[in-house]
Amino acid sequence: QQPVQSPQAVILREGEDAVINCSSSKALYSVHWYRQKHGEAPVFLMILLKGGEQKGHEKISASFNEKKQQSSLYLTASQLSYSGTYFCGPELIYNNNDMRFGAGTRLTVKP
């Protein structure tokens, strides 16, 4: 049930863009995205719900393709503060709030 994330790691210069992908083998209700900095707890970024509703707290966008059971996180004009490991946590339609996180994508933004 663990989702697959790609790429595993990416290195950017400040101002560059990145896309992180998450795919599941099961039908999804939603996808949660978290960012974790080294030695800290994961912090909620965004949730994408079945039906297209999107809720987030930062200037980061994402998409959710229910048919393909995939989500992508778009980081545009990246800042140094974007560095960290990004995890997706898909919620399966038949498994209320039972998330299995992906292995993560390590993003490094350099000046």
Add this chain to the structure above:
Amino acid sequence: GAGVSQTPSNKVTEKGKYVELRCDPISGHTALYWYRQSLGQGPEFLIYFQGTGAADDSGLPNDRFFAVRPEGSVSTLKIQRTERGDSAVYLCASSFGRGLGETQYFGPGTRLLVL
């Protein structure tokens, strides 16, 4: 308001010992989750409580692991006869309800090292 808190922040123990890890969720959150995170990996689901009952404990690796939430608030994760492979960061998260789409808020974690 206060976030999810976990104690201790670090725990070093010897192989074979018993440990208890505590989680204090956000006030009013009925759902509570335990995860284990090894270096370079995503959080691995262990157990999920809705109120006082364990709604899903399918992630507990074996019967040495047990968790309780007797009053529907604070939870304790208990590990018996610890092994070196139990070394990891144990994360606790809580959410307002059980419904789909509820955001989970994580605590800072307890770093467990079994020597």
